[in-house]
Amino acid sequence: MQTLAVGCGAGFSGDRVDAAIPVVKTLIARGGPAALMFENLAERTLAHQHLIRRAHPSLGYEPLLEQELRPILADCMQHGIPIIGNFGAANPQGAAQRIVQLAEQLGLPKPRIAVVQGDDLSNAQGRALVKQHLPEGFDDARFVCANAYLGAFEIAQALKEGAQIVVTGRVADPSLLLGPAIAHYQWRATDWDALAGATMAGHLLECGAQVSGGYFADPGKKDVPGLDNVGFPIAEIFPDGSCVVSKADDTGGLVDCRTVKEQLLYEVHDPAAYITPDVVADISQARVEQVGANRVRLHGVKGHPRTATLKVLAYFDGGWLGEGEISYAGPNAEARARLAMDVMQKRMGRHMPLRFDLIGISSILGDDQGRMLTGMPTTRATDVRLRVAAKHAQRAPIDLLLQELTALWTGGPAGGGGVRVAKRQRLSNLACLIPREQIPATVQFV
Amino acid sequence: MAEISLYDIAHARTGDKGNHANISLIAYREEDYPLLVEQVTPEVVSAHFGARHPSAVRRYLLPHLSAMNFVLDNVLDGGVNDSLNLDMHGKSLSFHLLTLNVQRT
Numbered sequence: 001m002q003t004l005a006v007g008c009g010a011g012f013s014g015d016r017v018d019a020a021i022p023v024v025k026t027l028i029a030r031g032g033p034a035a036l037m038f039e040n041l042a043e044r045t046l047a048h049q050h051l052i053r054r055a056h057p058s059l060g061y062e063p064l065l066e067q068e069l070r071p072i073l074a075d076c077m078q079h080g081i082p083i084i085g086n087f088g089a090a091n092p093q094g095a096a097q098r099i100v101q102l103a104e105q106l107g108l109p110k111p112r113i114a115v116v117q118g119d120d121l122s123n124a125q126g127r128a129l130v131k132q133h134l135p136e137g138f139d140d141a142r143f144v145c146a147n148a149y150l151g152a153f154e155i156a157q158a159l160k161e162g163a164q165i166v167v168t169g170r171v172a173d174p175s176l177l178l179g180p181a182i183a184h185y186q187w188r189a190t191d192w193d194a195l196a197g198a199t200m201a202g203h204l205l206e207c208g209a210q211v212s213g214g215y216f217a218d219p220g221k222k223d224v225p226g227l228d229n230v231g232f233p234i235a236e237i238f239p240d241g242s243c244v245v246s247k248a249d250d251t252g253g254l255v256d257c258r259t260v261k262e263q264l265l266y267e268v269h270d271p272a273a274y275i276t277p278d279v280v281a282d283i284s285q286a287r288v289e290q291v292g293a294n295r296v297r298l299h300g301v302k303g304h305p306r307t308a309t310l311k312v313l314a315y316f317d318g319g320w321l322g323e324g325e326i327s328y329a330g331p332n333a334e335a336r337a338r339l340a341m342d343v344m345q346k347r348m349g350r351h352m353p354l355r356f357d358l359i360g361i362s363s364i365l366g367d368d369q370g371r372m373l374t375g376m377p378t379t380r381a382t383d384v385r386l387r388v389a390a391k392h393a394q395r396a397p398i399d400l401l402l403q404e405l406t407a408l409w410t411g412g413p414a415g416g417g418g419v420r421v422a423k424r425q426r427l428s429n430l431a432c433l434i435p436r437e438q439i440p441a442t443v444q445f446v
Numbered sequence: 447m448a449e450i451s452l453y454d455i456a457h458a459r460t461g462d463k464g465n466h467a468n469i470s471l472i473a474y475r476e477e478d479y480p481l482l483v484e485q486v487t488p489e490v491v492s493a494h495f496g497a498r499h500p501s502a503v504r505r506y507l508l509p510h511l512s513a514m515n516f517v518l519d520n521v522l523d524g525g526v527n528d529s530l531n532l533d534m535h536g537k538s539l540s541f542h543l544l545t546l547n548v549q550r551t
Binding site (some may be wrong): 043044084215216221222232258260262263264265266268269270271272281284285286287288318321325355357359363364365366367368371372387388389391396426427428429431 | 453457458459461462463464466468469472475497498499504508510511513515517523526527528529530531532533537538542551
C-alpha cells in the first residue's frame with residue numbers, strides 16, 4: 001500500500017494564510033495519497049467564535065477560512081487531496097456554506113463537504129448534560145458555550161464516504177491527521193499502537209511551523225535558515241503508525257531531531273499517557289532519528305486503550321481585563337516609573353488588585369502579586385516602560401483604571417510618554433469528563 | 447568542577463494547559479544527559495521558579511530522547527484566561543529554566 005502524506009496548512013487561528021501553498025505544491029510533486037490539515041482552534045478561540053455567532057448567526061467559523069482555502073482549494077480538489085480542518089469552530093455548517101460559495105467564485109465544481117457534528121454542547125440539552133458533570137461553579141448567567149473534544153473516527157468515516165473537505169468544530173488537534181490515516185490504512189478502533197503513532201504525528205504537525213523551525217530559532221545557538229519563509233510540515237505516515245516528518249520544498253525552516261523533540265513534548269504532561277479521544281499514547285520509549293535532510297523519523301510510540309470519557313470545556317463570561325503602559329527615559333527613568341506605579345496604587349489600588357511590570361527591568365518572570373518587582377532595587381536603566389494591568393467582573397472599574405492611567409500624561413512623574421490603554425472581555429473555563437456514549441458524533445454531507 | 451549554565455548544554459520549550467506549564471529540557475549531547483538527571487531535580491526546578499510559587503513540580507524522564515519533561519503546577523496565575531501577565535501562556539519560562547547553573551566535573 002502506498003504511504004500516506006499529510007501536510008499542515010495552519011497551526012492556530014491567525015496563522016500565515018500563504019503557508020499551505022508550498023505544502024500543497026510539495027504533496028502534488030511527491031505524488032501518492034495525501035491530505036491537508038488546518039488546525040485553527042486554540043482553547044479560547046472557539047469560545048470567542050461562539051460570542052461572534054451570537055451576534056452574527058451566519059458567522060462563528062474561522063475568520064481567515066476564505067483566505068486559507070482560496071489559494072489551494074483548486075489544486076487540492078484537482079489532485080484528490082482532501083482537506084480536513086477544525087475551521088468550523090462554533091459554526092461548522094456556516095463554514096461549509098462559505099466553502100461552497102468560494103468554490104463557486106473560483107469556478108470549481110461543488111466540493112463534497114462533510115461536517116462533523118456533536119461537539120457543541122451549548123444548547124439547552126447539552127448545557128444540562130455538562131451541568132450534571134460540573135455541579136460546582138456552573139453559573140448559568142455567565143455561561144457562553146461548551147464543547148466536547150471529538151476524535152478521528154468521524155473524520156475517517158467522512159473521508160471513506162468520499163468527502164473532499166471535512167469541516168469540524170472541536171476535535172482533538174491530532175485527530176485531524178489521525179482521521180485521514182485511519183481512512184487510508186483502514187485501522188480499527190483497537191489498533192492502539194498504530195493509532196498512537198499517528199496521533200503523535202498529528203501532535204507534531206498540529207502547531208504548524210513549530211516542528212519545522214518556528215518557535216525554535218536562537219541566533220548563534222539554534223540557527224534556523226530562512227525563518228522568514230519557514231516551511232510548514234508534512235508527515236509521511238506508515239502502516240504501523242510511525243512517521244517521517246519533513247517540510248514543504250523550497251522553503252526555509254529546519255526539521256531535525258531537536259525541533260522534533262521540542263515539539264513532541266510541547267503541551268505534554270505525563271509522556272506515558274498522552275490522552276486523546278482516540279487512544280492513550282505513550283512516548284516514554286519513543287525514538288527520533290534524522291533520516292535525511294530535513295527528515296526525521298519518529299517511532300516506538302505505544303498505544304493503550306482509549307478512555308471511556310471525552311473531555312469537555314465549558315466557557316463562562318470572565319469579566320474584563322484592562323491594561324495600560326507609559327514610558328520613561330533618561331536619568332532616573334526607573335525611579336520615575338516606580339513613582340507612577342505608586343500614584344496608580346494609591347488612586348486605584350482600593351478598587352482592585354493591580355499588576356505592575358517595568359518592561360526592560362522585570363515584566364515576565366514575576367507573579368501577579370508583584371513580589372519580585374517589589375523586592376528588586378531600583379536600577380539606573382534609561383529606558384523603562386511601566387505596565388499596569390487589572391481584572392474586574394464589571395467594565396466600569398476597568399474604564400476608570402484606564403482613565404487614571406491616561407491621566408499620568410499630565411499628572412504623573414516627569415517625562416512620561418507613549419500612553420497606550422486597552423481593555424477586553426475575558427472568558428473563563430471549567431473542564432470535565434463525560435462518558436463518551438452521552439456525546440454521539442455524526443457526519444453530515446452538505 | 448566547572449559551573450556551567452544549562453543554556454550551554456540543553457534546549458527547552460514551554461507549553462501550557464490551564465494553570466500548569468510544562469517545560470521540556472533536552473540535552474544537545476547524549477553524554478550530558480546523566481548530568482541533567484542528577485542535578486536538575488524537581489526540587490531544584492521548583493526553587494528556580496520560586497517567584498512563580500509552583501504548588502508542585504513533577505519530572506518525567508525520556509532517556510531515549512536525552513530529554514526530561516517538567517510539569518509545574520499552578521505557576522501561571524490562573525492561566526491564559528485569568529493571568530495578568532503579559533506572557534499569559536508562560537511561553538518565555540523555558541529560557542528562564544536554561545539560566546539554571548549545574549556543575550560539570
